[in-house]
Amino acid sequence: MKPNLLVLLDFDGTLTSIRLDPKKVKLSKSMYTTLEKLVHNKIQVTIISSRPYSFLKQQLPSCVKILGSKGNSLNKLKKFSKQRKHIFRILYCTVKKFPLTTVQLSPCGAEIHFRKNQSLTLSKVMTEVCRVFDTQPVKIIAGRKTVEVIPLGLANKQEIVKKIIKTWQGKIMFIGDDDSDAEAAVEIMKQKGNLAFLVKTKERKITPKEVIKLTGIQEVQKTLKQLL
Ligand SMILES: [Mg+2]
Numbered sequence: 001m002k003p004n005l006l007v008l009l010d011f012d013g014t015l016t017s018i019r020l021d022p023k024k025v026k027l028s029k030s031m032y033t034t035l036e037k038l039v040h041n042k043i044q045v046t047i048i049s050s051r052p053y054s055f056l057k058q059q060l061p062s063c064v065k066i067l068g069s070k071g072n073s074l075n076k077l078k079k080f081s082k083q084r085k086h087i088f089r090i091l092y093c094t095v096k097k098f099p100l101t102t103v104q105l106s107p108c109g110a111e112i113h114f115r116k117n118q119s120l121t122l123s124k125v126m127t128e129v130c131r132v133f134d135t136q137p138v139k140i141i142a143g144r145k146t147v148e149v150i151p152l153g154l155a156n157k158q159e160i161v162k163k164i165i166k167t168w169q170g171k172i173m174f175i176g177d178d179d180s181d182a183e184a185a186v187e188i189m190k191q192k193g194n195l196a197f198l199v200k201t202k203e204r205k206i207t208p209k210e211v212i213k214l215t216g217i218q219e220v221q222k223t224l225k226q227l228l
Helices: 029-040 053-059 074-079 081-095 122-132 157-167 179-189 217-225
Strands: 005-009 044-048 065-067 102-105 110-113 138-142 146-151 171-176 195-199 212-214
Touching (some): 029 217, 044 157, 074 081, 081 102, 081 110, 157 171, 171 179, 195 217, 212 217
Parallel strands (some): 005 044
Antiparallel strands (some): 102 110, 110 146, 138 146
């Protein structure tokens, strides 16, 4: 038993493989069981993801805590619905420059997907998105083969993680994969006794020295099983 241990996990690319079609992403049975076992061993498990709560709820065991939409409440998301549509329209015009890319509304804003364009790099898309939104009140978030833009008033993962650190009375183990997770990992590691892991990816630009690198989802599961 690990009293007061919080295992804070990202979803896509950390617990599940990245798929060409994000709708087809599915949590494996064995990962599902591992998460269940952690909770049965009195470990608090919280999943923090950009995905909507409804999607995550279908995939995850009911005993884990889910923070969908990066932890932003539904009420808060509603307040920013106009801004989110405005962001979508700007991104829609931006993607026309890049072949094989799509834009869609995300739970917090809108995002460009470029998984189908093998030659397009994250930095190229980021440069263009930053240029287009230069004077707009937004946050630009680099994912793996995605770039998301959200209204300034909505929280990103790093900000929600900061809040969690303030309120959690115990140690935290964090695992993620993309640049937004790397920023959250930096916050986690500021507190003595906490641990942060990042899954290796080609797309991530930031890998803080203090984090532990994992080769893939299998190693994520192995790390979680070591807590049992
Ligand atoms: Mg991820």
